[in-house]
Amino acid sequence: MGKKIAIIGGGNLGSAIAEGLLISKFSKSSELTVTKRNTATLRSLQDKGVEVSDNNNAAVKKSEVIILAVKPFQVAEVLSNVKKELTANKILISVVTGVTIGDMETILGKKVPLFRAMPNTAIAIRESMTCISSKDAEAGDVKYVNELFGQLGKIVTIDEKLMEAATVLAACGTAYAMRYIRANIQGGIEIGFDAPTASLIAAQTVKGAAQLLLTKGSHPEQEIDKVTTPKGCTIAGLNEMEHRGFSSSLIRGVVASYKKIAKD
Numbered sequence: 001m002g003k004k005i006a007i008i009g010g011g012n013l014g015s016a017i018a019e020g021l022l023i024s025k026f027s028k029s030s031e032l033t034v035t036k037r038n039t040a041t042l043r044s045l046q047d048k049g050v051e052v053s054d055n056n057n058a059a060v061k062k063s064e065v066i067i068l069a070v071k072p073f074q075v076a077e078v079l080s081n082v083k084k085e086l087t088a089n090k091i092l093i094s095v096v097t098g099v100t101i102g103d104m105e106t107i108l109g110k111k112v113p114l115f116r117a118m119p120n121t122a123i124a125i126r127e128s129m130t131c132i133s134s135k136d137a138e139a140g141d142v143k144y145v146n147e148l149f150g151q152l153g154k155i156v157t158i159d160e161k162l163m164e165a166a167t168v169l170a171a172c173g174t175a176y177a178m179r180y181i182r183a184n185i186q187g188g189i190e191i192g193f194d195a196p197t198a199s200l201i202a203a204q205t206v207k208g209a210a211q212l213l214l215t216k217g218s219h220p221e222q223e224i225d226k227v228t229t230p231k232g233c234t235i236a237g238l239n240e241m242e243h244r245g246f247s248s249s250l251i252r253g254v255v256a257s258y259k260k261i262a263k264d
C-alpha cells in the first residue's frame with residue numbers, strides 16, 4: 001500500500017497533481033483525498049474513486065502526506081486550522097509560491113517534516129520541472145517526495161533560497177517558451193503556413209530541440225553548430241535575432257521577473 005495523500009486545495013495545480021498520481025499509478029484512488037470549499041468542481045476526480053471533501057481536518061487526520069496547494073494568502077488560515085492534526089510523523093509539502101518553510105513553521109509552532117515544491121503547469125501532462133527543498137526531513141521522506149514528483153516530470157533538489165529563482169526559470173519559464181513559440185508561429189504564417197500547420201511545426205520543433213538537450217546532455221551551442229552552415233540561412237537568421245537583442249532581452253526578462261518576485 002502507498003501512503004495516504006491529502007491534497008488541500010483542489011484547484012488547477014492540486015487537481016493536476018491528483019490526476020498525475022492516478023495516471024502514473026503512484027497512488028490508488030482510495031489513497032487520495034482532495035479538498036476544497038466548493039467540491040462540485042472535483043466531480044471528475046470523485047468519479048475516479050478519489051475522496052473529495054470540504055473538511056481539511058478530516059483529510060489531514062487520515063493522511064500521511066499533506067500537499068498544500070491553496071493560494072498564498074490562504075495558507076495561514078488553512079494551516080492554523082489543521083495544525084492539531086499535523087503530527088510530526090506526517091509530511092507537509094507546500095507548492096505555494098512565496099510562502100517559506102520558516103513562515104509555515106511559525107504558523108504551525110512545531111516541527112513537522114516540511115517540503116516546498118515548485119512545479120510548473122506541464123504537471124498536467126506529467127512533464128513538470130519541479131524544484132524541491134526541505135527542512136527537518138529524513139532521507140526516507142526526501143526519497144518519497146522525490147519519487148512522488150518524479151512521477152509528474154523531472155525534479156531537482158535546491159536550497160530554499162533559490163525558490164524564487166526556481167519560480168522564474170521553471171514556472172514563468174513556461175510562459176517565456178510559449179511566447180517564443182507564438183512568435184515563431186507568427187513568422188511561420190508570414191512565410192506561407194496556415195496557423196494550425198505553423199503551430200504544429202513550431203511546437204514540435206521546440207519540443208524536439210529541448211529533448212535533444214535532455215537526452216544527449218549537450219550544450220545548446222553544440223546543437224546550433226550542427227545546423228549553421230557557413231553563409232547559410234540559419235546563421236543569418238540567428239545573427240539578425242542577436243543584433244535585435246534576442247538573448248539580451250530574454251536574460252533581461254528573466255532578471256526582471258526575478259526582481260519582481262524577490263521584491264514582492
Ligand SMILES: NC(=O)c1ccc[n+]([C@@H]2O[C@H](COP(=O)([O-])OP(=O)(O)OC[C@H]3O[C@@H](n4cnc5c(N)ncnc54)[C@H](OP(=O)(O)O)[C@@H]3O)[C@@H](O)[C@H]2O)c1
Pocket residue numbers: 008009010011012013014035036037038039056069070071072074078095096097118119120121171
Ligand atoms: N498553477 C501553477 O502553475 C502553479 C505553479 C507553481 C505553484 N503554484 C501555486 O500553487 C497554488 C495553487 O495554484 P492554483 O493555480 O492551483 O490555484 P487555484 O486554482 O486557485 O487553486 C486553489 C484552490 O484552493 C481551494 N481553497 C481555497 N481555500 C481553501 C480552503 N480553506 N480549504 C481547502 N481548499 C481551499 C480553492 O477552491 P475553493 O475556493 O472551492 O475552496 C481553489 O480550488 C498557489 O499558491 C500557486 O502559487 C501554482
